[in-house]
Amino acid sequence: MADSMTGSVEQCAVECVTVSCAAFLYDTSAMTCRQLSKPLTADIITTHPEMKAVQYYLSDIGCGEDDWTxxxxxxxxxxxxxxxxxxxxxxxxxxxxxxxxxxxxxxxxxxxxxxxxxxxxxxxxxxxxxxxxxxxxxxxxxxxxxxxxxxxxxxxxxxxxxxxxxxxxxxxxxxxxxxxxxxxxxxxxxxxxxxx
The missing domain is CATH 3.10.100.10 (Mannose-Binding Protein A, subunit A)
Known part of the structure; x- marks a missing residue:
């Protein structure tokens, strides 16, 4: 995981596009997001119950291949x-x-x-x-x-x-x-x- 910031989900999306993050997590109660350099896999999301309180947004600007960051x-x-x-x-x-x-x-x-x-x-x-x-x-x-x-x-x-x-x-x-x-x-x- 990469940078963390406070703001609306829209602000987080704009920042993600600006730095070319692959995805970000958004905590609606704390109004914070954490940028990710790689998309999360389904098994990571399902094996971590704490993820259920967080919204996950996938960017369409990732590298497109698992081996690339x-x-x-x-x-x-x-x-x-x-x-x-x-x-x-x-x-x-x-x-x-x-x-x-x-x-x-x-x-x-x-x-x-x-x-x-x-x-x-x-x-x-x-x-x-x-x-x-x-x-x-x-x-x-x-x-x-x-x-x-x-x-x-x-x-x-x-x-x-x-x-x-x-x-x-x-x-x-x-x-x-x-x-x-x-x-x-x-x-x-x-x-x-x-x-x-």
Whole structure:
């Protein structure tokens, strides 16, 4: 579940459309609603009796597929398989999407707390997630692969990017929302993104 707000059911519906939520719950007695990034399934509604006091509204603007999660007019899909950056990019392209492009700290924080499974590895370089940027054209100048241009500011981890031992040309995000340059042949989990 995502954001919660107070207001009429109409105000909640307008807010849901504005942020592209998939559905929302409305408590008529408290006049509050809670936005959802995915529609609820019938078994969730029937197995939680507390849901009977709440009205459920399904938006027609969700991602349309169970494996995808909607957030601010973009759909995201997490792949729990480790692939090289190029192979992950190919899988995303097969889904008519691209490797995720984290354009804001808010988006990175949401992604790491909602989509990517939690975990605090001892080594911060373990359990990173591929994102859609590379510096293959010009060493040290990372660019998003889908039309957003140069990346001017990222919260890099420590002394990153360092191109350690050469060939660290692909971008990964750590669980702490910091970025690292990594060898593109390394195998990591990844997230695909497409516009809604």
């Amino acid at each position: 909607l957030y601010r007019k973009h759909c995201y899909r997490y792949y729990d398989i480790e692939l090289s950056w190029d192979n992950a990019k190919t899988v995303c392209e097969g889904d008519n999407s691209s490797l995720v492009q984290l354009e804001t700290a808010d988006e990175a924080s949401w992604l790491l707390s909602t989509i990517v499974p939690n975990g605090e590895p001892v080594d911060p370089f373990n359990n990173c997630t591929w994102v859609g940027a590379t510096d293959r054209e010009v060493e040290g100048t990372f660019k998003w692969i889908v039309g957003y241009g140069d990346i001017t500011s990222l919260p890099w981890y420590g002394r990153q990017p360092d191109n350690s031992h050469g060939g660290q040309d692909c971008l990964a995000v750590m669980r702490n929302a910091h970025f690292d340059d990594a060898k593109c042949a390394d195998r990591k989990v990844f997230v695909c993104e497409k516009e809604h």
